[in-house]
Amino acid sequence: MTHPKKIIIDTDPGIDDAMAIFLALQSPEIEVIGLTTIYGNVYTTLATRNALHLLEVAGRTDIPVAEGSHFTITKGTKLRVADFVHGADGLGNQNFPPANGKPIEQSATDFLTHQARTFPGKITVVALGPLTNIAMAIQSDPNFVQNVGQIILLGGAFAVNGNVNPAAEANIFGDPDAADIVFTCGADVVAIGINITHQVILSDADRDRLAASNGLFSKYLCKILECYFSYHHDAYNTRGVYLHDPTTLLAAVDPSLMTYAEGVVRVQTEGISRGLTLFDNKVKRFGESNEWSDKPSVKVAVTVNAPAVVKLVMDRLMDS
Numbered sequence: 001m002t003h004p005k006k007i008i009i010d011t012d013p014g015i016d017d018a019m020a021i022f023l024a025l026q027s028p029e030i031e032v033i034g035l036t037t038i039y040g041n042v043y044t045t046l047a048t049r050n051a052l053h054l055l056e057v058a059g060r061t062d063i064p065v066a067e068g069s070h071f072t073i074t075k076g077t078k079l080r081v082a083d084f085v086h087g088a089d090g091l092g093n094q095n096f097p098p099a100n101g102k103p104i105e106q107s108a109t110d111f112l113t114h115q116a117r118t119f120p121g122k123i124t125v126v127a128l129g130p131l132t133n134i135a136m137a138i139q140s141d142p143n144f145v146q147n148v149g150q151i152i153l154l155g156g157a158f159a160v161n162g163n164v165n166p167a168a169e170a171n172i173f174g175d176p177d178a179a180d181i182v183f184t185c186g187a188d189v190v191a192i193g194i195n196i197t198h199q200v201i202l203s204d205a206d207r208d209r210l211a212a213s214n215g216l217f218s219k220y221l222c223k224i225l226e227c228y229f230s231y232h233h234d235a236y237n238t239r240g241v242y243l244h245d246p247t248t249l250l251a252a253v254d255p256s257l258m259t260y261a262e263g264v265v266r267v268q269t270e271g272i273s274r275g276l277t278l279f280d281n282k283v284k285r286f287g288e289s290n291e292w293s294d295k296p297s298v299k300v301a302v303t304v305n306a307p308a309v310v311k312l313v314m315d316r317l318m319d320s
């Protein structure tokens, strides 16, 4: 058996983040070497508390949590948090007792650059929130792009509407300037957008099966999922929820669950379409140079084996 892939999860927990973190801990193909926190579903301070709490639930307090940025890469403090999706506490308004643990002294950015330097080419960053910490790592360490193995990110809406507004997906909207830095940095970047994750639905019936199982994680998740289900029912009229973060995590576990196109992604940072991700599929050789010309390519997921993803999520969470 090959060594498990070393993963750092950059996260804003978040109900679907909690699912992804538990799924990661249940996946022998990967080794979670740390969590870094960011605002998005909640503010960063709460994201840190929730990350520590989830590791305590899992009995994995050996995994370090490094706190990330409290503001955007341009020092913006008017953040949009999705408490209407995840509850005021980020975990379905369950009033869990506060975590006992503390984050490490190192910041998220320092943790990311340090780990990438220590294990060159071996670290996969799975980014589940706005990309501020990753962009700060790129800016603060000129070798980070070379050192990091891969960055798999949940973000963007490729050729579909966004979920904040018709233009923008929530993670990219959270810090469009940071996202543009990450997409154009030259690292091995894989983007999983909502064009993919909106195909991966955990149904009401799946939740009933989770609830009936005796798994530690499935039992915990069923408590917090109520809020996430009722949001999806109201906002999308679906009898099920989108598995954004778990799908992205599974792209690290088994890349063959998706297919990818390669090309340059730029992010709109201003105006009514702020947060829009625009992919140049390189089908046309443009006569004039443009804002995509000469930028490094990334991989964008274009198809997904949704039944296989849902099955893997269910099997691993029930077997805990």
Ligand SMILES: O=c1[nH]cnc2c1ncn2[C@@H]1O[C@H](CO)[C@@H](O)[C@H]1O
Binding pocket: 014, 016, 041, 082, 085, 128, 163, 164, 169, 170, 171, 194, 235, 244, 245
């Ligand atoms: O309608 C929404 N508005 C804001 N954030 C959302 C919404 N739906 C899901 N998410 C959150 O944003 C990421 C995917 O874009 C996921 O982390 C999800 O939890």
